[in-house]
Amino acid sequence: MTTRIDSQPAAASLPRPAATILLLREQRSQIEVLMVRRHANLSFMGGMWVFPGGSLHAADTSDAALALIDVDQVAQRMPMVDLHGQPLTTVQTAGLAFAACRETFEETGVLLATHADGSPPDAALIERVQSQRDASNADAAVFVQLLQQNDLRPDFASLAYWSHWITPSSAPKRFDTRFFIVRAPQATLASADTGETVESLWMQPGELLAAAERRQMPISHPTQCNLHDLREALGRYRSLDDLLAGEASRQVTPILPKMFREQDHMTIVMPWDASYDACPGDGLPNPQSNALHALPSRVIANH
Structure with missing residues (x-):
């Protein structure tokens, strides 16, 4: 049977900058990651289990926010590039890290911040x-004000830049998302915001992947790949401290899958697929990652 591939995709929409965090904790020598389940009625990824995160807002790069950040230090520790391999500005880099901390607070209640002297x-x-969490959800500028009023700073020193995924150019809603990893503050009690997220839980990456395979916990393909990547990395380190130290200077390559219609279903093709370059849609170079290359290079999105 001949496979039909649409060779004339619509013009790509510009992806929205976004940030998300893999929040980690160590329990009885096992590493767990926090997941939140999105409300089923949401138009984007409704009902799916995700890492906390969301879009970059103007407040994240406002003068008030930048005054709380050593912008140059953040950019030096976590160098980022755009879809074309060009370095982001220091303000853009710091803003994405700020957005990751803000979104984590809004969606889970976890406050990734310290006093100016580094004390928690x-x-x-x-x-x-946390009593102002709903207000921050309604207006991103509130999070900046909360930090200012309480002499707090985003805890960027604990963040490590983990991965960079871009929604396929053929998708109607696109995001250019930076993933970070961080140890959860001690005595962290995470809870869903009951608006965008309705449930939260801590699980080991392997357990999450197994639950997704059994179709008990729906997750997106980027989430699955990041969990595989995390599980593979955990196998190389003895503890969470070792992981965070070892991945602090991780080399991050942007990953841009391709998505197109074949017959009666959508196919997502990853950059490590042998036919990636020949498939329609914008593409990027293949990331050199053993963990990712061990994964399937094609996914059937829907029938």
């Missing part, structure tokens, strides 16, 4: 800030 906020201060 006490329980009373965390509770006071």
Whole structure:
């Protein structure tokens, strides 16, 4: 049977900058990652389990936000490039890291911040800030104000830049997403915001992948790939501290899958597929990652 591939995709829409965090903790020598389930009625990834995150907002690169950040230090520690391999500005880089911390607070209540001297906020201060979580969800500028009013700074020193995924050029809604990893603050109690997210849980990456394989926990392909990548990395380190230290200078290559219609279904082709270059849609070079190359290079999105 001849396979039909649409060779004239519509013009690509510009992807929205976004950031997300793999929030990690160590329990009885096992590493767990926090997942949140999106509300089923949401138009984008409704009902799916995801890492906390969301779009970059103007407040994340506002003068008030940047005043709380050593912008040059963040850019030096976590160099980022755009879809064409050009370096992001220091402000863009710092803004994406800021957005990751803000979105994590809004979706889970986890506050990734310290005082100016690096000391963690006490329980009373965390509770006071968390009482304004709904307000921050409604207006991203509120998170900046909460940090200012309580002498707090985003805890960028603990963040490690993990991966960079871009939604296929043929998709109607696109995101240019930076993934970070970080250790959850001690005594962290995460909870869904009941708006965008309705449930949260901690699980080991292998357990999450097994649940997704059994179709008990629906996850997107980028989420699956990041979980595989995390599981593979955990096998190379003895502890969470070792992982965070070892991946602090990780080389991150942008990953841009291709998506097109074949017969009665959509096919997603990864950059490590042998036919990737010949498939329709915008593409990027193949990332040199053993963990990713061990994964299937094609996925049937829907029938």
